[in-house]
Amino acid sequence: MALVTGANSGIGQTIAVAMAQAGAHVIAAGRSSCAETVALTKGEELRIEMSDPMAAQEVFAARRIDILVNNAGTIRRSKALDVTEKDWDDVMDLNLKSVFFTAQAFAKAALPRGSGKIVNIASLLSFQGGVEVGAYTPAKHGVAGITKLLANELAAHGINVNAIAPGYIETPNTRPLHQDATRAEAIRARIPAGRWGRPEDIAQAAVFLAAPASDYVNGAVLNVDGGWLAR
Structure with missing residues (x-):
């Protein structure tokens, strides 16, 4: 059974x-x-407010969940000098604090059975500074750190913790970039693959990190970016 947040x-x-x-x-x-x-998955729905970092504490105790994908997130675009405390707290609570405590709750439930997969959604901004993403960048740096920390503590117990760092993916979150034709083309021109990514590119990487094929993969932050970071 797999739980995907922000689904x-x-x-x-x-x-x-x-x-x-x-x-x-x-x-x-x-x-x-x-x-x-x-409807697309023939699965089930869980209405949960992930901006409350502790919202998922009881979810994993109630039933066996083998895979956790920490995908829920938000972004506030503004210059660093204009970031408010509320913007900072809102982004950190959902993008970082919730990731840690949801993974913690999952791990506590998974430890007795000695197996489980955690896939965190990081970002290129886990490695780069970005522009006008004053809270998002620190949060995504933190996701990479959480991934490595938890892998160090949980790998010996059969729980794999890894992350995916998406590149520039065509989603509603990146719509402001798509709408800036000059910047959108500049981004595409830098990507060795010659195109923006699609959500399916990230999804297949997540399936790999959730499958037995990745059983000896621990603490990795897998760049799915068309080669952006290699450029």
Whole structure:
């Protein structure tokens, strides 16, 4: 059974569909309706407010969940000098604090059976500074750190913790970049693969990190970026 947070649309929905196609029973979790995802996966819905970092504490105690995909996230675009404390806290609570405590709750439930897969969604901004993403960049750096920390502590117990760092993917979150024709083309021109990524590119990587094929992969932050970071 796989729980995918932020599964109502975009990358999260596509990951949920790919997990279902690979044979998992999927729980689509989100603050808003995941009805479309449930229809696509023939799974079930969990309405949960992931901006509350402790919201998932009881989810894993109630039933066996073998795979956790920490995908829920948000972004606030503004210059660093304009970031407010509320912007900072909102982004950190959902993108970082929730990732840690949801993974912690999953791991506590998985330890007795000695198996489990955690896939965190990091970012290119786990490695780079970015522009006008003053809270998002520190949060995504933190996701990479959480992934490595938990892998160090959990790998010996049969729990794999890894992350995916998506490149520039065509989703609603990147719509402001798509709408800036000059910047969108500049981004595409730098990507060795010659195109923006699609949610399916991330979904297949998530399936790999959730499958037995990745049983000896621990603490990795897998760049799925068309070669952006290699450029």
